[in-house]
Amino acid sequence: xxxxxxxEIVEQGETVRINCPRLSAELVQELLGVGCxxxxxxxxxxxxLLSAGDLDRFKAIYEAGGHVTLNVPFRVIAYYxxxxxxAYVSTELVKHVEAAFNIxxxxxxxxxxxxxxxxxDVAADPVxxxxxxAMQKDTVRRWGLPIAEDRPPFRLRTRTAxxxxxxxxxxxxxxxxxxxxxTAYYVTHEDIRDLSVIARIAxxxxxxxxxxxxxxxxxxxxxxxxxxxxxxxxxxxxxxxTFKVGTxxxxxxxxxxxxxxxxxAAGAQQRT
Numbered sequence: 001x002x003x004x005x006x007x008e009i010v011e012q013g014e015t016v017r018i019n020c021p022r023l024s025a026e027l028v029q030e031l032l033g034v035g036c037x038x039x040x041x042x043x044x045x046x047x048x049l050l051s052a053g054d055l056d057r058f059k060a061i062y063e064a065g066g067h068v069t070l071n072v073p074f075r076v077i078a079y080y081x082x083x084x085x086x087a088y089v090s091t092e093l094v095k096h097v098e099a100a101f102n103i104x105x106x107x108x109x110x111x112x113x114x115x116x117x118x119x120x121d122v123a124a125d126p127v128x129x130x131x132x133x134a135m136q137k138d139t140v141r142r143w144g145l146p147i148a149e150d151r152p153p154f155r156l157r158t159r160t161a162x163x164x165x166x167x168x169x170x171x172x173x174x175x176x177x178x179x180x181x182x183t184a185y186y187v188t189h190e191d192i193r194d195l196s197v198i199a200r201i202a203x204x205x206x207x208x209x210x211x212x213x214x215x216x217x218x219x220x221x222x223x224x225x226x227x228x229x230x231x232x233x234x235x236x237x238x239x240x241x242t243f244k245v246g247t248x249x250x251x252x253x254x255x256x257x258x259x260x261x262x263x264x265a266a267g268a269q270q271r272t
Contacts, residue, residue, distance in 0.1 A: 086253035090241035109162030
């Protein structure tokens with residue numbers, strides 16, 4: 001394993017990107033305990049994004065080969081998309097799980113309607129469609145989240161929105177950006193595939209809207225999302241929200257109990 005001083009370390013304002021060679025799963029798990037904003041796996045390296053103030057702790061764990069006593073969070077993968085009201089609910093569900101367990105949630109965008117798929121014909125069965133929307137609204141409101149009375153008027157491909165979310169993640173504002181995007185879609189009915197809309201939302205959170213747009217146009221996060229798609233398909237992920245806890249896959253709109261049971265079985269540390 002290379003010396004810490006030989007790693008590629010890139011300062012990005014208040015955050016630091018550290019590119020490491022492939023590491024053991026155990027060491028990666030401990031490094032996540034520093035409080036990383038994100039981690040990305042490539043074929044030959046692992047890339048961590050963390051606050052500049054956490055660099056010394058990261059260095060200590062890396063140089064010790066992971067043999068450092070830390071309160072290490074358990075990694076949970078959460079697949080989401082913006083056109084799923086149940087994935088919207090999962091943002092609140094995760095807060096409950098985080099309050100009960102010491103976990104690190106890795107959010108991964110998963111397109112429910114990629115460019116090669118067709119949207120269902122809502123007009124073919126309007127009664128069933130309205131009943132389904134009423135049920136979705138009730139579920140969202142039961143979790144204390146806002147949602148408009150009417151269904152969003154857009155039928156979106158969300159690739160652009162999900163890539164923009166990766167930009168927010170790289171800059172330490174993912175959770176706020178994700179919530180703002182859900183609010184824009186489900187509450188104020190904004191077209192979140194429109195880059196000007198996305199940039200305005202980002203700028204409202206203190207992000208650089210121009211740089212965000214460039215990151216999407218340059219497909220800066222394309223490879224990451226393609227890798228996630230392959231891994232999701234290998235795990236038979238077919239919808240969102242879907243959670244991966246160890247080797248256990250959990251799908252469902254209100255999976256709090258199942259998720260908690262899976263974390264207990266996997267040995268995740270419970271908070272006291």
